[in-house]
Amino acid sequence: MHIADFDVGMLGANGVVAANITIAAGAAHGVKLLGGDQVTVCFFGDGAANRGPFLEGINWAGVFELPILFVCEDNQYSASTKTSDMTSGDSVADRARALGLATHSVDGNDLLALAELAEEVTSRIRETGKPEFLHVNTYRLDGHTYFDPASYRPEGEAAASKAENDPIARLRSALLNAGETGENLDALRHTAAAEMTAALDAARAAPWPADDSVFDHVQDVGSPAREAF
Amino acid sequence: MAMMSYADAAKLAIAEAMRADKRVWCIGEDLGRGGVFKQYTGLVEEFGPKRISDAPISEAAIMGAAFGAALVGTRPIVEMRFADFALCATDELVNQIAKARFMFGGQSRAPMVIRKPMGLWRSSAAQHSQSLESWYAHIPGLVVVCPSTPQDNYAMMKAAIACDDPVVYLEHKNIWANEGKVDTALPGEFGKARLRCSGSDVSIVSWSDTANKAAEAAVALANQGVSAEVIDLVSLWPWDKLAVAESLKKTGRLIVAHESVAVGGFGAEIVATMAQHAAPDFRAPPVRLGSPRSLVAYAPA
Numbered sequence: 001m002h003i004a005d006f007d008v009g010m011l012g013a014n015g016v017v018a019a020n021i022t023i024a025a026g027a028a029h030g031v032k033l034l035g036g037d038q039v040t041v042c043f044f045g046d047g048a049a050n051r052g053p054f055l056e057g058i059n060w061a062g063v064f065e066l067p068i069l070f071v072c073e074d075n076q077y078s079a080s081t082k083t084s085d086m087t088s089g090d091s092v093a094d095r096a097r098a099l100g101l102a103t104h105s106v107d108g109n110d111l112l113a114l115a116e117l118a119e120e121v122t123s124r125i126r127e128t129g130k131p132e133f134l135h136v137n138t139y140r141l142d143g144h145t146y147f148d149p150a151s152y153r154p155e156g157e158a159a160a161s162k163a164e165n166d167p168i169a170r171l172r173s174a175l176l177n178a179g180e181t182g183e184n185l186d187a188l189r190h191t192a193a194a195e196m197t198a199a200l201d202a203a204r205a206a207p208w209p210a211d212d213s214v215f216d217h218v219q220d221v222g223s224p225a226r227e228a229f
Numbered sequence: 230m231a232m233m234s235y236a237d238a239a240k241l242a243i244a245e246a247m248r249a250d251k252r253v254w255c256i257g258e259d260l261g262r263g264g265v266f267k268q269y270t271g272l273v274e275e276f277g278p279k280r281i282s283d284a285p286i287s288e289a290a291i292m293g294a295a296f297g298a299a300l301v302g303t304r305p306i307v308e309m310r311f312a313d314f315a316l317c318a319t320d321e322l323v324n325q326i327a328k329a330r331f332m333f334g335g336q337s338r339a340p341m342v343i344r345k346p347m348g349l350w351r352s353s354a355a356q357h358s359q360s361l362e363s364w365y366a367h368i369p370g371l372v373v374v375c376p377s378t379p380q381d382n383y384a385m386m387k388a389a390i391a392c393d394d395p396v397v398y399l400e401h402k403n404i405w406a407n408e409g410k411v412d413t414a415l416p417g418e419f420g421k422a423r424l425r426c427s428g429s430d431v432s433i434v435s436w437s438d439t440a441n442k443a444a445e446a447a448v449a450l451a452n453q454g455v456s457a458e459v460i461d462l463v464s465l466w467p468w469d470k471l472a473v474a475e476s477l478k479k480t481g482r483l484i485v486a487h488e489s490v491a492v493g494g495f496g497a498e499i500v501a502t503m504a505q506h507a508a509p510d511f512r513a514p515p516v517r518l519g520s521p522r523s524l525v526a527y528a529p530a
Contacts, residue, residue: 002332011300012333016324022290023325026297033254033279033303056290063285217335219394221372221419222467 009038017078018048021057021070028066032129039125040068047078049092055099061131062100069122070096070133073108075140080152096133108136109167112174139165230412236268236405238379241413242386243269243306247276250304253390254280256295257308257344265310266346266405292318296326296339304340304390312345312399313356326395327370342389342396347375348438348488350402354527360437360489365397366465366498372396372419373465375437379409381463384417392419401438420467428458432476434499435486436462443486465495473499474507481512491519 004012011027014020024042031038048054049072061068072092076083089095093103106117114136121132139161143150150158172185215223233241247253254276255269261283263270273281284291288309295305309315315322326339347360365373372394376382382400389396425444428451435443440461447457458476462468477483483503485496500515 004333004336006300006333006336011297012329012337014325016320019293019320019325022293022321023297023300025290026294026299027301028297029294030298030301030303033298034252034301036301053289053293056285056287057293059285060287060290060294217331218369219330219372221392221394 018044018051018053018057020044021048022053022060024070025057025060025064025066025068028061028068028131029064032064032066037126038067039122040066041071041122042068043071043073045078046072046074046076046083046087046092047081048072049095050078050087054095058096058099058101058131058133065130067125067129068131069118069125070101070131071118071136072134073136073138075138077140077144077150077153079144080148080150091135093133093135096135101131101133103133103135105135105137108138109165109170110174111167111171138167141166230410232408233379233383233411234405235376235379235382235400235407235409236266238383238409238411239386239400240268240270240272241411242383242390244272244275245413246387246390247272247280252302253304253306254282254298255306255308256282256284256291256298258284258286258291258310260284260308264308266402268400268405269308288314288317289321292321292343293325295341296321296329299339299341300329300337306342306390307344309343309345311357311402312347312361313359315343315345316361322365322371322395322397323368327368331370338393339395340393342386342392342398344398344400346402347399348401348403349525352527352529353402353525355524358525360399360487362397362399362437362465362487363489363493363495363498365399366468366495370395371466373399374419374463375399375401375465376463377401377404377437377440377461378423379407379411380415381417381423381461383411383413384415385419385463386417388417388419399437404438404441407441419464420469421463422469422472423461423463424472425459425461426457428456428480430456430480431482431484432458432460432473432480433484433486434460434462434473434476434496436465437488439486439488468495468499470502470506473503474510477503477507478510481510483511483515484518485515486518489519490522491517492522494519 001015002013004010021042024040028040093105097103106114108114125132141158141162259265260269260281261273261278295307298305329337329339349358362373362375365371374385374396376385389398426447433443443459447459450457460472460476485499487494487496496517496519
Protein backbone atom coordinates (compact mmCIF):
# COMPACT_ATOMS: atom_id res chain seq x y z
CA MET A 1 0.00 0.00 0.00
CA HIS A 2 2.77 2.45 0.92
CA ILE A 3 4.89 2.12 -2.18
CA ALA A 4 7.76 4.58 -2.37
CA ASP A 5 11.04 4.89 -4.21
CA PHE A 6 12.85 8.02 -3.21
CA ASP A 7 15.80 7.14 -5.46
CA VAL A 8 13.66 7.91 -8.49
CA GLY A 9 11.79 10.79 -6.86
CA MET A 10 8.67 8.79 -6.02
CA LEU A 11 7.77 10.23 -2.62
CA GLY A 12 5.23 7.65 -1.53
CA ALA A 13 1.71 6.39 -2.13
CA ASN A 14 -0.74 7.51 0.50
CA GLY A 15 -3.38 5.55 2.41
CA VAL A 16 -5.45 8.68 3.06
CA VAL A 17 -7.40 10.07 0.11
CA ALA A 18 -6.21 13.60 -0.86
CA ALA A 19 -3.53 13.73 1.84
CA ASN A 20 -0.85 13.58 -0.84
CA ILE A 21 -2.06 16.84 -2.39
CA THR A 22 -0.70 19.15 0.31
CA ILE A 23 2.43 17.00 0.63
CA ALA A 24 3.10 17.23 -3.10
CA ALA A 25 2.55 21.00 -3.03
CA GLY A 26 5.11 21.08 -0.24
CA ALA A 27 7.58 18.98 -2.22
CA ALA A 28 7.31 21.55 -5.02
CA HIS A 29 7.65 24.30 -2.42
CA GLY A 30 10.80 22.70 -1.05
CA VAL A 31 12.28 22.24 -4.52
CA LYS A 32 11.65 25.92 -5.21
CA LEU A 33 13.25 26.98 -1.91
CA LEU A 34 16.32 24.86 -2.65
CA GLY A 35 16.58 26.22 -6.19
CA GLY A 36 15.99 22.87 -7.89
CA ASP A 37 14.51 22.42 -11.36
CA GLN A 38 12.23 19.43 -10.79
CA VAL A 39 8.53 19.48 -11.61
CA THR A 40 6.34 17.73 -9.05
CA VAL A 41 3.48 15.57 -10.34
CA CYS A 42 0.67 14.71 -7.94
CA PHE A 43 -1.80 11.91 -8.72
CA PHE A 44 -5.16 11.45 -7.02
CA GLY A 45 -8.67 10.30 -7.81
CA ASP A 46 -12.01 12.02 -8.32
CA GLY A 47 -13.04 11.25 -4.73
CA ALA A 48 -10.13 13.37 -3.47
CA ALA A 49 -11.80 16.51 -4.80
CA ASN A 50 -14.30 16.32 -1.95
CA ARG A 51 -11.69 16.53 0.80
CA GLY A 52 -10.31 19.72 2.28
CA PRO A 53 -6.66 19.12 1.37
CA PHE A 54 -7.70 19.32 -2.31
CA LEU A 55 -8.73 22.94 -1.82
CA GLU A 56 -5.90 23.76 0.57
CA GLY A 57 -3.16 22.15 -1.52
CA ILE A 58 -4.23 23.62 -4.86
CA ASN A 59 -4.66 27.07 -3.31
CA TRP A 60 -1.19 26.67 -1.80
CA ALA A 61 0.35 25.83 -5.18
CA GLY A 62 -1.33 28.87 -6.71
CA VAL A 63 -0.36 31.27 -3.91
CA PHE A 64 3.29 30.24 -3.87
CA GLU A 65 3.49 29.75 -7.68
CA LEU A 66 4.83 26.23 -7.47
CA PRO A 67 6.00 24.03 -10.35
CA ILE A 68 3.52 21.21 -9.91
CA LEU A 69 1.12 19.29 -12.12
CA PHE A 70 -2.00 18.01 -10.36
CA VAL A 71 -3.40 14.93 -12.10
CA CYS A 72 -6.93 13.87 -11.22
CA GLU A 73 -7.49 10.32 -12.47
CA ASP A 74 -11.27 10.43 -12.65
CA ASN A 75 -12.47 6.84 -12.76
CA GLN A 76 -16.00 7.84 -11.72
CA TYR A 77 -16.04 5.91 -8.46
CA SER A 78 -15.13 6.98 -4.91
CA ALA A 79 -14.57 3.61 -3.24
CA SER A 80 -18.05 2.12 -3.80
CA THR A 81 -19.97 5.33 -4.47
CA LYS A 82 -20.64 6.94 -7.84
CA THR A 83 -18.66 10.17 -7.50
CA SER A 84 -21.19 12.29 -9.39
CA ASP A 85 -23.84 11.41 -6.78
CA MET A 86 -21.71 13.00 -4.05
CA THR A 87 -20.09 15.87 -5.92
CA SER A 88 -21.61 19.29 -6.44
CA GLY A 89 -20.95 21.15 -9.66
CA ASP A 90 -20.12 19.85 -13.10
CA SER A 91 -16.46 18.98 -12.99
CA VAL A 92 -13.49 18.57 -10.73
CA ALA A 93 -11.56 20.71 -13.21
CA ASP A 94 -13.93 23.62 -12.52
CA ARG A 95 -12.72 23.69 -8.95
CA ALA A 96 -9.07 23.96 -9.93
CA ARG A 97 -9.97 26.61 -12.52
CA ALA A 98 -11.75 28.60 -9.83
CA LEU A 99 -8.50 28.60 -7.85
CA GLY A 100 -6.68 30.16 -10.79
CA LEU A 101 -4.96 27.11 -12.30
CA ALA A 102 -4.77 26.40 -16.01
CA THR A 103 -6.80 23.21 -16.39
CA HIS A 104 -6.99 20.57 -19.10
CA SER A 105 -9.36 17.66 -19.62
CA VAL A 106 -8.40 14.63 -21.61
CA ASP A 107 -9.66 11.17 -22.52
CA GLY A 108 -7.44 9.18 -20.20
CA ASN A 109 -7.99 5.95 -22.11
CA ASP A 110 -6.40 7.49 -25.19
CA LEU A 111 -2.84 6.98 -24.04
CA LEU A 112 -1.15 8.71 -26.94
CA ALA A 113 -3.23 11.86 -26.50
CA LEU A 114 -2.66 11.75 -22.75
CA ALA A 115 1.11 11.35 -23.14
CA GLU A 116 1.27 14.20 -25.63
CA LEU A 117 -0.71 16.54 -23.39
CA ALA A 118 1.24 15.57 -20.26
CA GLU A 119 4.51 16.30 -22.02
CA GLU A 120 3.26 19.66 -23.25
CA VAL A 121 1.98 20.67 -19.82
CA THR A 122 5.04 19.57 -17.84
CA SER A 123 7.32 21.36 -20.30
CA ARG A 124 5.31 24.55 -19.80
CA ILE A 125 5.40 24.19 -16.00
CA ARG A 126 9.16 23.82 -16.21
CA GLU A 127 9.27 27.17 -18.03
CA THR A 128 6.69 29.15 -16.10
CA GLY A 129 7.12 27.56 -12.69
CA LYS A 130 3.35 27.73 -12.24
CA PRO A 131 0.92 24.95 -11.33
CA GLU A 132 -1.49 23.37 -13.79
CA PHE A 133 -4.26 20.79 -13.48
CA LEU A 134 -4.94 17.77 -15.65
CA HIS A 135 -8.38 16.14 -15.46
CA VAL A 136 -8.00 12.62 -16.83
CA ASN A 137 -11.28 10.90 -17.65
CA THR A 138 -11.18 7.15 -17.32
CA TYR A 139 -13.11 4.23 -15.89
CA ARG A 140 -12.35 1.78 -13.09
CA LEU A 141 -12.62 -1.68 -14.58
CA ASP A 142 -12.07 -3.48 -11.27
CA GLY A 143 -13.24 -2.94 -7.70
CA HIS A 144 -11.86 -0.47 -5.20
CA THR A 145 -9.67 -3.23 -3.76
CA TYR A 146 -8.73 -6.66 -5.02
CA PHE A 147 -11.43 -8.24 -2.85
CA ASP A 148 -14.16 -5.83 -3.96
CA PRO A 149 -16.40 -7.43 -6.65
CA ALA A 150 -17.86 -3.96 -7.36
CA SER A 151 -21.38 -5.34 -7.53
CA TYR A 152 -22.77 -1.87 -6.78
CA ARG A 153 -22.18 -0.84 -10.38
CA PRO A 154 -24.97 -1.07 -12.95
CA GLU A 155 -24.97 -4.43 -14.69
CA GLY A 156 -22.95 -4.41 -17.85
CA GLU A 157 -21.27 -1.06 -17.22
CA ALA A 158 -17.81 -2.46 -16.63
CA ALA A 159 -18.15 -5.04 -19.41
CA ALA A 160 -19.16 -2.36 -21.89
CA SER A 161 -16.20 -0.20 -20.90
CA LYS A 162 -13.86 -3.17 -21.20
CA ALA A 163 -15.24 -4.02 -24.63
CA GLU A 164 -15.29 -0.52 -26.08
CA ASN A 165 -12.89 1.56 -24.04
CA ASP A 166 -10.05 -0.62 -22.78
CA PRO A 167 -7.01 1.68 -22.85
CA ILE A 168 -4.61 -1.18 -23.61
CA ALA A 169 -6.69 -2.45 -26.52
CA ARG A 170 -7.11 1.09 -27.81
CA LEU A 171 -3.37 1.69 -27.63
CA ARG A 172 -2.72 -1.54 -29.48
CA SER A 173 -4.99 -0.62 -32.33
CA ALA A 174 -3.56 2.91 -32.48
CA LEU A 175 -0.05 1.49 -32.69
CA LEU A 176 -1.09 -1.05 -35.34
CA ASN A 177 -2.61 1.77 -37.36
CA ALA A 178 0.66 3.67 -37.01
CA GLY A 179 2.53 0.76 -38.59
CA GLU A 180 3.65 -1.27 -35.58
CA THR A 181 3.46 -5.05 -36.05
CA GLY A 182 1.28 -7.31 -33.94
CA GLU A 183 4.27 -9.57 -33.49
CA ASN A 184 6.31 -6.83 -31.85
CA LEU A 185 3.43 -5.81 -29.59
CA ASP A 186 2.87 -9.40 -28.50
CA ALA A 187 6.55 -9.74 -27.70
CA LEU A 188 6.41 -6.57 -25.59
CA ARG A 189 3.40 -7.89 -23.72
CA HIS A 190 5.12 -11.19 -23.02
CA THR A 191 8.27 -9.45 -21.79
CA ALA A 192 6.27 -7.25 -19.44
CA ALA A 193 4.23 -10.19 -18.15
CA ALA A 194 7.41 -12.20 -17.54
CA GLU A 195 8.96 -9.29 -15.62
CA MET A 196 5.90 -9.00 -13.38
CA THR A 197 5.72 -12.75 -12.84
CA ALA A 198 9.37 -12.81 -11.83
CA ALA A 199 8.82 -9.92 -9.40
CA LEU A 200 5.81 -11.67 -7.90
CA ASP A 201 7.72 -14.94 -7.54
CA ALA A 202 10.66 -13.16 -5.90
CA ALA A 203 8.32 -11.42 -3.44
CA ARG A 204 6.57 -14.70 -2.58
CA ALA A 205 9.88 -16.46 -2.05
CA ALA A 206 11.30 -13.70 0.17
CA PRO A 207 11.15 -14.26 3.95
CA TRP A 208 8.80 -12.23 6.12
CA PRO A 209 10.53 -9.43 8.02
CA ALA A 210 11.94 -10.33 11.44
CA ASP A 211 9.56 -9.59 14.32
CA ASP A 212 11.80 -6.98 15.91
CA SER A 213 12.02 -5.05 12.65
CA VAL A 214 8.77 -3.43 13.78
CA PHE A 215 11.03 -1.15 15.83
CA ASP A 216 13.10 -0.09 12.81
CA HIS A 217 12.61 3.34 11.30
CA VAL A 218 10.17 4.65 13.91
CA GLN A 219 12.33 7.41 15.34
CA ASP A 220 15.89 8.09 16.52
CA VAL A 221 15.06 10.05 19.67
CA GLY A 222 13.17 7.98 22.23
CA SER A 223 13.48 5.01 19.92
CA PRO A 224 10.85 2.37 20.69
CA ALA A 225 13.45 -0.39 20.62
CA ARG A 226 14.53 0.95 24.00
CA GLU A 227 11.39 2.72 25.18
CA ALA A 228 8.46 0.72 23.82
CA PHE A 229 7.13 -0.59 27.10
CA MET B 230 24.98 34.52 29.63
CA ALA B 231 22.17 36.94 28.80
CA MET B 232 18.77 37.71 30.25
CA MET B 233 15.98 37.24 27.75
CA SER B 234 12.33 36.33 27.53
CA TYR B 235 10.96 32.83 26.86
CA ALA B 236 9.76 34.06 23.44
CA ASP B 237 13.07 35.68 22.53
CA ALA B 238 15.05 32.64 23.64
CA ALA B 239 13.34 30.44 21.04
CA LYS B 240 13.65 33.19 18.46
CA LEU B 241 17.38 33.42 19.06
CA ALA B 242 17.72 29.66 18.62
CA ILE B 243 15.80 29.85 15.34
CA ALA B 244 17.83 32.80 14.04
CA GLU B 245 21.11 31.06 14.84
CA ALA B 246 19.96 27.85 13.16
CA MET B 247 18.77 29.75 10.08
CA ARG B 248 22.10 31.56 9.78
CA ALA B 249 23.96 28.28 10.03
CA ASP B 250 21.76 26.22 7.68
CA LYS B 251 19.93 27.59 4.65
CA ARG B 252 17.61 24.57 4.65
CA VAL B 253 15.91 25.81 7.83
CA TRP B 254 12.82 27.95 7.22
CA CYS B 255 9.61 28.93 9.01
CA ILE B 256 6.08 28.67 7.68
CA GLY B 257 2.82 29.79 9.30
CA GLU B 258 0.11 32.40 9.44
CA ASP B 259 1.18 36.00 10.11
CA LEU B 260 4.89 35.21 10.45
CA GLY B 261 5.79 38.21 8.30
CA ARG B 262 4.20 40.42 10.93
CA GLY B 263 6.10 38.68 13.70
CA GLY B 264 3.63 35.92 14.50
CA VAL B 265 0.47 36.12 16.56
CA PHE B 266 2.51 36.29 19.78
CA LYS B 267 5.36 38.35 18.25
CA GLN B 268 7.62 35.34 18.67
CA TYR B 269 9.02 35.90 15.14
CA THR B 270 9.52 39.68 15.36
CA GLY B 271 12.43 40.86 13.25
CA LEU B 272 13.13 37.52 11.57
CA VAL B 273 11.54 38.42 8.21
CA GLU B 274 13.76 41.49 8.01
CA GLU B 275 16.85 39.31 8.32
CA PHE B 276 15.81 36.23 6.38
CA GLY B 277 13.18 37.50 3.92
CA PRO B 278 9.63 36.38 3.22
CA LYS B 279 10.56 33.08 1.56
CA ARG B 280 12.24 31.71 4.70
CA ILE B 281 9.93 33.45 7.17
CA SER B 282 6.87 32.68 5.12
CA ASP B 283 3.28 33.71 5.63
CA ALA B 284 0.66 31.08 4.90
CA PRO B 285 -3.05 30.93 4.17
CA ILE B 286 -5.32 29.90 7.05
CA SER B 287 -4.98 26.30 5.91
CA GLU B 288 -3.60 24.29 8.80
CA ALA B 289 -3.70 21.02 6.89
CA ALA B 290 -1.75 22.59 4.04
CA ILE B 291 0.75 24.28 6.35
CA MET B 292 1.51 20.96 8.01
CA GLY B 293 1.27 18.85 4.84
CA ALA B 294 3.27 21.21 2.66
CA ALA B 295 5.98 21.62 5.29
CA PHE B 296 6.18 17.82 5.41
CA GLY B 297 6.50 17.63 1.62
CA ALA B 298 9.24 20.25 1.76
CA ALA B 299 10.98 18.21 4.46
CA LEU B 300 10.82 15.10 2.24
CA VAL B 301 12.85 16.90 -0.45
CA GLY B 302 15.53 18.12 1.94
CA THR B 303 14.45 21.30 3.73
CA ARG B 304 14.09 21.58 7.52
CA PRO B 305 10.83 23.42 8.21
CA ILE B 306 9.71 25.05 11.42
CA VAL B 307 5.93 24.93 11.36
CA GLU B 308 3.90 27.49 13.27
CA MET B 309 0.40 26.31 14.20
CA ARG B 310 -0.60 29.52 16.00
CA PHE B 311 -2.57 27.72 18.72
CA ALA B 312 -2.31 24.08 19.73
CA ASP B 313 -6.09 24.01 19.35
CA PHE B 314 -5.91 24.94 15.65
CA ALA B 315 -3.26 22.30 15.05
CA LEU B 316 -6.08 19.77 15.38
CA CYS B 317 -7.11 20.82 11.86
CA ALA B 318 -3.82 19.26 10.72
CA THR B 319 -4.04 16.06 12.74
CA ASP B 320 -4.04 13.74 9.72
CA GLU B 321 -0.93 15.43 8.37
CA LEU B 322 0.89 15.11 11.67
CA VAL B 323 -0.32 11.74 12.96
CA ASN B 324 -0.97 9.76 9.77
CA GLN B 325 1.70 11.26 7.56
CA ILE B 326 4.60 12.92 9.35
CA ALA B 327 4.83 10.46 12.23
CA LYS B 328 4.55 7.39 9.99
CA ALA B 329 6.28 8.11 6.69
CA ARG B 330 9.74 6.95 7.70
CA PHE B 331 8.40 3.61 8.93
CA MET B 332 5.95 3.09 6.08
CA PHE B 333 8.61 3.82 3.47
CA GLY B 334 11.15 1.48 5.03
CA GLY B 335 13.48 4.22 6.24
CA GLN B 336 13.79 5.99 2.89
CA SER B 337 12.57 9.30 4.30
CA ARG B 338 12.95 11.55 7.32
CA ALA B 339 10.73 14.38 8.53
CA PRO B 340 13.13 16.82 10.21
CA MET B 341 10.47 19.27 11.35
CA VAL B 342 9.75 21.39 14.39
CA ILE B 343 6.03 21.82 14.90
CA ARG B 344 5.37 24.75 17.21
CA LYS B 345 2.04 24.63 18.99
CA PRO B 346 1.48 27.37 21.57
CA MET B 347 -0.58 25.76 24.32
CA GLY B 348 -2.24 26.42 27.64
CA LEU B 349 -4.36 28.83 29.58
CA TRP B 350 -3.90 32.46 28.60
CA ARG B 351 -6.14 35.42 29.52
CA SER B 352 -9.80 34.91 28.66
CA SER B 353 -9.29 32.72 25.67
CA ALA B 354 -12.02 30.17 26.31
CA ALA B 355 -12.41 26.62 25.14
CA GLN B 356 -10.86 26.71 21.65
CA HIS B 357 -7.69 28.70 22.42
CA SER B 358 -6.52 27.27 25.74
CA GLN B 359 -5.95 23.54 25.54
CA SER B 360 -2.96 21.51 26.60
CA LEU B 361 -2.96 18.34 24.52
CA GLU B 362 0.60 17.16 25.00
CA SER B 363 -0.46 13.68 26.08
CA TRP B 364 -2.05 13.07 22.66
CA TYR B 365 1.29 13.43 20.91
CA ALA B 366 3.23 11.39 23.46
CA HIS B 367 0.84 8.58 22.46
CA ILE B 368 1.92 8.64 18.81
CA PRO B 369 4.99 6.57 17.85
CA GLY B 370 7.29 8.58 15.62
CA LEU B 371 6.92 11.92 17.39
CA VAL B 372 9.19 13.67 19.88
CA VAL B 373 7.30 15.88 22.35
CA VAL B 374 8.83 18.91 24.09
CA CYS B 375 7.21 21.25 26.66
CA PRO B 376 9.81 23.79 27.83
CA SER B 377 9.11 25.97 30.87
CA THR B 378 12.04 28.41 31.01
CA PRO B 379 13.92 30.71 28.61
CA GLN B 380 17.00 28.50 29.00
CA ASP B 381 15.12 25.39 27.95
CA ASN B 382 13.22 27.19 25.21
CA TYR B 383 16.56 28.18 23.70
CA ALA B 384 18.35 24.89 24.15
CA MET B 385 15.46 22.60 23.26
CA MET B 386 14.55 24.65 20.19
CA LYS B 387 18.13 24.31 19.02
CA ALA B 388 17.98 20.56 19.65
CA ALA B 389 14.60 20.26 17.94
CA ILE B 390 15.80 22.02 14.80
CA ALA B 391 18.86 19.76 14.68
CA CYS B 392 16.76 16.62 15.21
CA ASP B 393 15.96 14.40 12.23
CA ASP B 394 12.70 13.25 13.87
CA PRO B 395 9.55 15.38 13.86
CA VAL B 396 9.35 17.33 17.12
CA VAL B 397 6.04 18.57 18.49
CA TYR B 398 7.15 21.69 20.31
CA LEU B 399 4.60 23.01 22.80
CA GLU B 400 5.35 26.45 24.21
CA HIS B 401 3.13 27.86 26.91
CA LYS B 402 1.32 31.04 25.89
CA ASN B 403 1.23 32.53 29.36
CA ILE B 404 4.98 32.75 29.78
CA TRP B 405 6.18 34.36 26.53
CA ALA B 406 7.36 37.38 28.55
CA ASN B 407 9.01 35.44 31.39
CA GLU B 408 12.62 36.55 31.69
CA GLY B 409 15.51 34.30 32.58
CA LYS B 410 19.21 33.72 32.09
CA VAL B 411 20.16 31.86 28.93
CA ASP B 412 23.51 30.16 28.48
CA THR B 413 23.74 29.49 24.76
CA ALA B 414 26.57 27.02 25.34
CA LEU B 415 24.35 24.57 27.25
CA PRO B 416 22.99 21.89 24.93
CA GLY B 417 19.35 20.76 25.02
CA GLU B 418 18.85 17.08 25.57
CA PHE B 419 15.68 15.10 24.89
CA GLY B 420 14.65 12.85 27.74
CA LYS B 421 16.74 14.70 30.29
CA ALA B 422 14.74 16.20 33.16
CA ARG B 423 15.73 19.43 34.88
CA LEU B 424 15.85 19.41 38.67
CA ARG B 425 14.13 22.68 39.55
CA CYS B 426 14.74 22.24 43.27
CA SER B 427 15.80 19.31 45.38
CA GLY B 428 13.94 18.02 48.40
CA SER B 429 13.46 14.94 50.52
CA ASP B 430 9.75 14.66 51.45
CA VAL B 431 7.88 14.61 48.15
CA SER B 432 8.65 14.48 44.41
CA ILE B 433 6.61 16.82 42.20
CA VAL B 434 6.92 15.88 38.54
CA SER B 435 5.74 18.46 36.05
CA TRP B 436 6.48 20.30 32.78
CA SER B 437 5.59 23.44 30.87
CA ASP B 438 4.29 26.37 32.95
CA THR B 439 3.04 24.03 35.66
CA ALA B 440 6.69 23.28 36.45
CA ASN B 441 7.09 26.98 37.25
CA LYS B 442 4.05 26.79 39.51
CA ALA B 443 5.43 23.66 41.14
CA ALA B 444 8.69 25.48 41.87
CA GLU B 445 6.67 28.27 43.53
CA ALA B 446 4.71 25.65 45.47
CA ALA B 447 7.97 24.13 46.69
CA VAL B 448 8.88 27.49 48.24
CA ALA B 449 5.48 27.71 49.95
CA LEU B 450 5.84 24.11 51.14
CA ALA B 451 9.30 24.83 52.54
CA ASN B 452 7.72 27.57 54.67
CA GLN B 453 5.43 24.88 56.06
CA GLY B 454 8.34 22.57 56.76
CA VAL B 455 7.83 20.27 53.76
CA SER B 456 10.84 19.61 51.55
CA ALA B 457 9.64 19.19 47.98
CA GLU B 458 11.72 18.12 45.00
CA VAL B 459 10.53 19.50 41.66
CA ILE B 460 11.39 17.64 38.49
CA ASP B 461 10.70 19.42 35.21
CA LEU B 462 10.55 16.75 32.54
CA VAL B 463 11.11 19.25 29.66
CA SER B 464 10.33 16.52 27.13
CA LEU B 465 7.48 14.02 27.42
CA TRP B 466 8.75 11.72 24.72
CA PRO B 467 11.27 10.62 25.52
CA TRP B 468 10.81 11.26 29.23
CA ASP B 469 13.34 10.92 32.02
CA LYS B 470 12.07 7.84 33.86
CA LEU B 471 15.35 7.44 35.69
CA ALA B 472 15.22 10.92 37.22
CA VAL B 473 11.68 10.31 38.45
CA ALA B 474 12.51 6.85 39.79
CA GLU B 475 15.57 8.12 41.65
CA SER B 476 13.61 10.99 43.18
CA LEU B 477 10.80 8.67 44.22
CA LYS B 478 13.30 6.32 45.80
CA LYS B 479 14.51 9.24 47.89
CA THR B 480 11.16 10.83 48.87
CA GLY B 481 8.73 7.91 48.70
CA ARG B 482 5.96 10.29 47.64
CA LEU B 483 4.96 11.25 44.10
CA ILE B 484 2.79 14.09 42.81
CA VAL B 485 2.35 14.55 39.07
CA ALA B 486 1.07 17.99 38.15
CA HIS B 487 -0.09 19.31 34.78
CA GLU B 488 -2.42 21.95 33.42
CA SER B 489 -4.05 19.53 30.99
CA VAL B 490 -7.06 17.45 31.95
CA ALA B 491 -6.06 14.87 34.55
CA VAL B 492 -8.05 12.05 32.94
CA GLY B 493 -5.86 10.34 30.38
CA GLY B 494 -3.13 12.92 30.97
CA PHE B 495 0.58 12.18 30.80
CA GLY B 496 0.72 12.21 34.60
CA ALA B 497 -1.17 8.94 34.50
CA GLU B 498 1.60 7.45 32.37
CA ILE B 499 4.20 8.53 34.90
CA VAL B 500 2.27 7.10 37.83
CA ALA B 501 1.60 3.85 35.99
CA THR B 502 5.25 3.46 35.02
CA MET B 503 6.42 4.03 38.58
CA ALA B 504 3.73 1.73 39.96
CA GLN B 505 4.91 -0.99 37.60
CA HIS B 506 8.65 -0.59 38.10
CA ALA B 507 9.10 1.10 41.49
CA ALA B 508 6.13 0.00 43.62
CA PRO B 509 8.22 -0.71 46.74
CA ASP B 510 9.45 2.88 46.73
CA PHE B 511 5.99 4.35 47.39
CA ARG B 512 5.43 5.31 51.03
CA ALA B 513 2.09 6.93 50.16
CA PRO B 514 -0.35 6.64 47.27
CA PRO B 515 0.61 8.82 44.28
CA VAL B 516 -1.36 11.99 43.61
CA ARG B 517 -2.40 13.30 40.22
CA LEU B 518 -3.06 17.04 39.89
CA GLY B 519 -4.65 18.22 36.66
CA SER B 520 -7.63 20.06 35.28
CA PRO B 521 -11.08 18.63 35.83
CA ARG B 522 -12.56 16.96 32.79
CA SER B 523 -14.46 20.07 31.79
CA LEU B 524 -13.93 22.97 29.37
CA VAL B 525 -12.09 26.25 29.72
CA ALA B 526 -14.66 29.00 30.13
CA TYR B 527 -14.38 32.52 28.73
CA ALA B 528 -15.20 34.21 32.04
CA PRO B 529 -12.29 34.59 34.44
CA ALA B 530 -12.43 32.51 37.58
